[in-house]
Amino acid sequence: MNNRMPALAEHEWNDAQRELAQEIINGPRGALLPPFEPLLRSPELMAHAQRLGEYLRYRSAIGTRLSELAILVTARHWGQPVEWAIHAPIAAQQGIAQAAIDDINHDREPTDLQDDERLVWCFCRELHQTRRVSDETWQQAVAAFDEKGVMDLVGLNGYYAFLSMVMNAAQTPAPPSPARLLPEGAL
Numbered sequence: 001m002n003n004r005m006p007a008l009a010e011h012e013w014n015d016a017q018r019e020l021a022q023e024i025i026n027g028p029r030g031a032l033l034p035p036f037e038p039l040l041r042s043p044e045l046m047a048h049a050q051r052l053g054e055y056l057r058y059r060s061a062i063g064t065r066l067s068e069l070a071i072l073v074t075a076r077h078w079g080q081p082v083e084w085a086i087h088a089p090i091a092a093q094q095g096i097a098q099a100a101i102d103d104i105n106h107d108r109e110p111t112d113l114q115d116d117e118r119l120v121w122c123f124c125r126e127l128h129q130t131r132r133v134s135d136e137t138w139q140q141a142v143a144a145f146d147e148k149g150v151m152d153l154v155g156l157n158g159y160y161a162f163l164s165m166v167m168n169a170a171q172t173p174a175p176p177s178p179a180r181l182l183p184e185g186a187l
Contacts (some may be wrong), residue, residue, distance in 0.1 A: 005170040016043040024050050025137035028058050034082045035163045039171035049162065056156050061149040063096040066120045070156040072096075073124035076104050078164035081174040081181045090177030105182050119144055120153065129155050 013021060020043045021032050027050075032040070039046035051077035060067045068091035088101055095118065099111035104121075113121060123141050126133050133141075141150045174180070
């Protein structure tokens, strides 16, 4: 696959790109990561997207461990190798069992999840596969995470679906990582 929108060299950035890229670099990410390489072509879109993502990734009401799990389920659904390469190691560091990460990668129901993790996995799978969430799953999620947490969980799914679309369309290559998303044909 050919990278349709490779990283622009800093000398190619216009003033708006430079200002907004610096905002990302100075933030908690510390670098202009692969999802933002194609988005840099539309600086205002990138700025809004990165602010949403900064909230969802670092401050969501469901916490980092569950956010990382939601990101993996979304990356797997979209077949997005960049997000998988970045977030599978983080999910493991945050306490998601490696066996569960491997099951998600193989598109199997994970057997090694804590109760709150299983609820997140079910919620995300339902949302991606049926484009809805059942009343039962919704009520369980509200009971576990309250309405703010549920909205953040929906936001995580939507935001990482958006990034997946951006990078799938741009054919952004995955960065070096010990984690590799299995290709669809390998399942």
